[in-house]
Amino acid sequence: MANVITDETIDYVGILAKLELSAEEKEQAKKDLAEMLDYIDQLGELDTTGVEPMSHVFPVHNVFREDVVTNGDDRDNILKNAPEEKDGMFLVPNTF
Amino acid sequence: MNILDYTAVELSAAIKKGEVTVVEATEAVLAQIEQKEAELNCYVTLDKEGALAQANDIQKKIDAGELTGPLAGVPVAIKDNMCTEGMLTTCSSKILGNFIPTYTSEAVINLQKAGAVILGKTNMDEFAMGSTTETSAFGATKNPWNTEHVPGGSSGGSAAAVAADECFYALGSDTGGSIRQPASYCGVVGMKPTYGTVSRYGLIAYGSSLDQIGPLAKDVTDCATILETIASHDLKDSTSVERDTDFTKALVDDVKGMKIGIPRSYFGDGLDADVKEKVLAAAKVLEEKGAIVEEFDLDLVEYAIPTYYTIADAEASSNLERFDGVKYGFRAEDCDELHQMYKRSRSQGFGPEVKRRIMLGSFVLSSGYYDAYYLKALKVKALIKKSFDEAFAKYDMILGPCAPTTAPKLGASLSDPMKMYLGDIYTISVNLAGLPGISVPCGVDKNGLPIGLQLIGDCFNEKKLIQAAYSYEQARGKFSLRAKEGK
Incomplete structure (x- = not known):
């Protein structure tokens, strides 16, 4: 196995992905990530020199519209699914 | 005649x-659900009362001549990743287990305008990540042809519901084969249209550059009719395209002179012998009807899966950032501070497969690895697209299997994710290149499980696929679980 995923890498990925992993989950993630990366590494066999990365299959770029408001005030609807709300705002635990 | 026929x-x-009323049709399908659902688990949410109320209302509009379309009055099931106002929409995830959207996805609005009776929401792999519907937080769906087997995925609930007559048709979504593969496993017709054909507004995103909504149906005529109904140019989806949508015009029994290419690499190692035999027999049928069928070499087939999992997981890691316990869905209890709440809500709310993909996606996008993995995959995607362009310069369509095997047994896939990913080999490149693909039943294997024939077209060439699939179906004759059970 060419890719060795360290504990530090998993901790870092956990921060990026905003996930809190148990010790068992971390071990599994190390194994899974290394296996997938080994597999993905075969893309390295292909010479992609001068190839433009393709994010969209059609040659469409920016789709513009006139800068006018088309939607109304939807606050009450938006808050309907809030786990907690207060005074028309989302309520969250302490931020610091 | 039984209404379910x-x-x-x-x-x-x-x-x-x-001859039939909308209420009678709705009651017939609800009775079938009542009888089958405990065993199959096709639905996450079933709205009996709402369906009957819609049925009454739609009948009045049909009687008044206000609803005249070809799907008016027909009960439908919707995959649970499309928002439906006032109806639970979970993505089969604990993190959206209590989410009731305040708006409806564009594809479903188009169905409602056409007089569809919405029965409920179908089970799926959590966030459409999986090929078996076993990663659902609400239990696996069973294959109606044999309940020891999976229905495929991720639109497994939709495919199984159509196969078991728990609806007359269903909507699914396809990011790497999630309509075509379950259609193949459940013996129904499934189509993924060209990227941009159906609006993704209100579809909960997995891999945005790959996701497309499409129909799961009893036959090709239904499939073309549904697609014609849901396709629309929608300003709310900036990737939506303006194009021809008169798909039912292609329901013509004629393949004379059509050039069909069969990629040699699609019939190599790993392909089940029964699948190979039945798919090639279907090709023979098209040839006998006048199509020109020949083998050719399609490049880069083996690179599609690593490219796909890099791009899809990268997009998923970004798309699923929004589930953090603040605005909707599940929030972990007893958190002292904000960041802890994000982490705990996500860790408790997402299942293992979703976490696996978010982690891989976060990794390939991270500083230091972005160029080597994500950017490299986007370059290979360009090469894969070019390889299809070359194929479609010679052929009207590509023919092959939909999946290497028929439906595996329940529990056989999840223990080895890598093996599950490899099963996507024939469907996945279609999403990378934005192409349309259709799966049509072409027989059963030695265990009586359905096999799907896949036809792949160039972008915006759905009509060619529909015409060939329809012609094949005319020669094949009726194929359904009901027909098999002699009902």
Whole structure:
């Protein structure tokens, strides 16, 4: 196995992905990530020199519209699914 | 005639003739659900009362001549990743277990305008990540042909519901084969249209550059009719395209002179012998009807899966950032501070497969690895697209299997994710290149499980696929679980 995923890498990925992993989950993630990366590494066999990365299959770029408001005030609807709300705002635990 | 024998288009015609009422059709399908659902688990949410209320309302509009379309009055099931106002929409995830959207996805609005009766929401792999519907937080769906087997995925609930007559048709979504593969496993017709054909507004995103909504149906006529109904140019989806949508015009029994290419690499190692035999027999049928069928070499097939999992997981890691316990869905209890709440809500709310993909996606996008993994995959995607362009310069369509095997047994796939990913080999490149693909039943294997024939077209060439699939279906004759059970 060419890719060795360290504990530090998993901790870092956990921060990026905003996930809190148990010790068992971390071990599994190390194994899974290394296996997938080994597999993905075969893309390295292909010479992609001068190839433009393709994010969209059609040659469409920016789709513009006139800068006018088309939607109304939807606050009450938006808050309907809030786990907690207060005074028309989302309520969250302490931020610091 | 039993109401459940009708296809969607036949049912709507019978309703307009006054032979069946919308309420009778809805009651018939609800009774079937009542009988089958405990065993199959196709639905996450079933709205019996709402369906009957819609049925009454739609009948009045049909009687008044306000609803005249080919799907008016027909009960439909919607995959649980499309938002439906006032109806639970979970993505089969604990993190959205209590989410009731305040708006409806564009594809579903298009169905409602056409007089569809929305029965409920179908089970799926959590966030559409999986090929078996076993990663659902609400239990696996069983394959109606054999309940020891999976229905495929991720639109497994939709495919199984159509196969078991728990609806007359269903909507699914396809990011790497999630409509075509379950259609293949459940013996129904499934189509993924060209990227941009159906609006993704209100579809909960997995891999945005790959996701497309499409139909799961009893036959090709229904499939073309549904696609014609849901396709629309929508300003709310900036990737939506303006194009021809008169798909039912292609329901013509004629393949004379059509050039069909069979990639040699699609029939190599790993392909089940029964699948190979039945798919090649279907090719022979098309050839006998006048199509020109020949083998060719399609490049880069083996690179599609690593490219796909890099791009899809990268997009998923970004798309699923929004589930953090603040605005909707599940929030972990007893958190002292904000960041802890994000982490705990996500860790408790997402299942293992979703976490696996978010982690891989976060990794390939991270500083230091972005160029080597994500950017490299986007470059290979360009090469894969070019390889298809070369194929479609020579052929009207590509023919092959939909999946290497028929439906595996429950529990056989999840223990080895890598093996599950490899099963996507024939469907996945279609999403990378934005192409349309259709799966049509072409027989059963030695265990009696359905096999799907896949036809792949160039972008915006759905009509060629529909015409070839329809012609094949005319020669094949009726294929359904009901027909097999002699009902």
